[in-house]
Amino acid sequence: DIQMTQSPSSLSTSVGDRVTITCRASQTIRYYLNWYQQKPGKAPNLLISAVSSLQSGVPSRFSGSGSGTDFTLTISNLQPEDFATYYCQQSFSSPYTFGQGTKLEIK
Amino acid sequence: EVQLVESGGGLVKPGGSLRLSCAASGFIFNNARMNWVRQAPGKGLEWVGRVKSKTDGGTTDYATPVRDRFTISRDDSKSTLYLQMNSLQIEDTAVYYCTTELGGYYFDSWGQGTLVAVSS
Numbered sequence: 001d002i003q004m005t006q007s008p009s010s011l012s013t014s015v016g017d018r019v020t021i022t023c024r025a026s027q028t029i030r031y032y033l034n035w036y037q038q039k040p041g042k043a044p045n046l047l048i049s050a051v052s053s054l055q056s057g058v059p060s061r062f063s064g065s066g067s068g069t070d071f072t073l074t075i076s077n078l079q080p081e082d083f084a085t086y087y088c089q090q091s092f093s094s095p096y097t098f099g100q101g102t103k104l105e106i107k
Numbered sequence: 108e109v110q111l112v113e114s115g116g117g118l119v120k121p122g123g124s125l126r127l128s129c130a131a132s133g134f135i136f137n138n139a140r141m142n143w144v145r146q147a148p149g150k151g152l153e154w155v156g157r158v159k160s161k162t163d164g165g166t167t168d169y170a171t172p173v174r175d176r177f178t179i180s181r182d183d184s185k186s187t188l189y190l191q192m193n194s195l196q197i198e199d200t201a202v203y204y205c206t207t208e209l210g211g212y213y214f215d216s217w218g219q220g221t222l223v224a225v226s227s
Contacts, residue, residue, distance in 0.1 A: 032212055034213040036152070043218065043219055043220055044152060044214070044217055045217070046213055046214060046215050049213040050211065055215075089152070089154075091212035094168040095168065095169070095171065096142075096154040097154065098151060098153065098154065
């Protein structure tokens with residue numbers, strides 16, 4: 001199985017900050033890397049697919065980059081509604097696997 | 108608008124069985140790959156398994172912890188996805204979500220989830 005390692009596991013940050021979350025795959029996954037946002041008590045929501053493709057309705061302050069095994073999610077100008085948990089997920093091969101999550105907390 | 112509504116969750120004893128359903132609407136269910144993803148209380152997301160569309164072979168794949176115990180199936184005539192869970196273990200306690208793969212290899216729509224609690 002492909003292991004996905006996210007870092008950091010949590011981050012204390014402030015409104016207006018720029019945040020970078022990293023995700024590393026245990027083997028190459030080409031561009032099959034997706035990012036989800038989850039707020040407490042809610043289902044996850046797809047933010048970015050295929051490394052950098054922003055889903056409809058997702059603000060442009062979210063961006064994704066990377067290739068092969070190393071990927072990043074960047075949130076610029078953090079807004080109050082962005083405080084949530086973020087997960088990366090690989091869909092290169094079955095079994096699909098998620099990173100362990102990164103929780104953004106208000107400083 | 109895509110809608111996914113899970114049902115069938117509840118409290119079950121270790122070793123028991125449960126069947127979850129996911130009623131889908133707002134898209135052509137027959138053509139969709141469908142997945143189950145779960146989340147244990149306070150933990151991260153874990154992919155459970157997937158069923159492809161019949162035109163894509165209709166095959167299933169499972170995560171290692173549930174292989175041989177869980178079975179995913181679909182009834183295209185009812186636009187409904189199922190998850191049959193047998194030999195349930197305490198570690199299977201989680202919210203179970205059904206998700207679609209409509210646009211590509213990613214989970215683009217999610218249901219609200221249904222809670223399965225395995226406890227004696």
